Amino acid sequence: MVSDGRVIVRLVCHRDVPSDTRQIGELVLRQLGHQSAKSLGNELVDKSEQTRESLPPTLRGKKLEELAQKFAEENFDAKQRQLNRGWITKRFTKGKVAWQTQTQTTISSPLIADGKLLAMANNGNSLLMISTDPKAYTSLGRATVKAQWVPSPSIVNGKLVLRMKDKVKAWALTL
Numbered sequence: 001m002v003s004d005g006r007v008i009v010r011l012v013c014h015r016d017v018p019s020d021t022r023q024i025g026e027l028v029l030r031q032l033g034h035q036s037a038k039s040l041g042n043e044l045v046d047k048s049e050q051t052r053e054s055l056p057p058t059l060r061g062k063k064l065e066e067l068a069q070k071f072a073e074e075n076f077d078a079k080q081r082q083l084n085r086g087w088i089t090k091r092f093t094k095g096k097v098a099w100q101t102q103t104q105t106t107i108s109s110p111l112i113a114d115g116k117l118l119a120m121a122n123n124g125n126s127l128l129m130i131s132t133d134p135k136a137y138t139s140l141g142r143a144t145v146k147a148q149w150v151p152s153p154s155i156v157n158g159k160l161v162l163r164m165k166d167k168v169k170a171w172a173l174t175l
Contacts, residue, residue, distance in 0.1 A: 040084060044075060052092050060093075068092045099137045109152040116140060116173075118153045118160065127153065127160070129173075145169075 040048075051071060059067070068089040072081050076088075110119035117130040124147035131138040151163040159170040 040076075040080060047075065048088060048091060052094065055092060064092055065089055099134070101137045111153045111155065113155050120145075120147065120151065120153065124151065127162075143171075145171075 048071065055064075055067070069085070071092075072085050072088050076084060110117050112118075112132060115132050117128075117132055119128045119130070120126070121128050121142075125144060127143045127145045129140040129142070131140055145162060147162050147164055147169075154161050155173075156170070158172070160173050161168060161170045
């Protein structure tokens with residue numbers, strides 16, 4: 001994916017075995033132009049997070065950009081402003097965490113459709129359906145699909161489609 005002139009790479013490694021051909025370390029990220037908030041120090045990162053969490057959820061667009069610019073001018077030195085102005089603006093667009101839960105998921109991209117989050121769990125054996133209501137975590141269901149290898153779910157013509165080991169399967173989704 002390309003965003004703001006940067007390439008975002010998603011790697012999937014099926015084993016935790018380092019390899020020269022599939023390892024992206026700090027050097028590669030620096031060469032790609034990635035900037036980390038580490039250079040700001042914990043105190044400044046904490047302050048930016050407190051500011052971000054205090055923002056009203058309706059603050060968007062130009063007003064949000066102006067607030068991020070003001071924060072950078074008041075808290076960053078010239079070099080930090082040059083390196084992190086875009087980071088702070090993007091970071092301020094992130095809202096508060098509404099709810100968080102842990103589940104046994106693995107290498108799979110979740111899918112959001114019709115107010116439901118669909119994610120694979122238990123190494124592709126289960127499909128989870130979770131409400132996207134920000135007020136509370138609500139499990140809407142769990143199905144055994146035995147995909148056997150954690151594909152990313154997709155929706156096609158109103159059906160959930162999963163790539164299996166040697167075939168493609170589709171399910172109608174109903175509550």
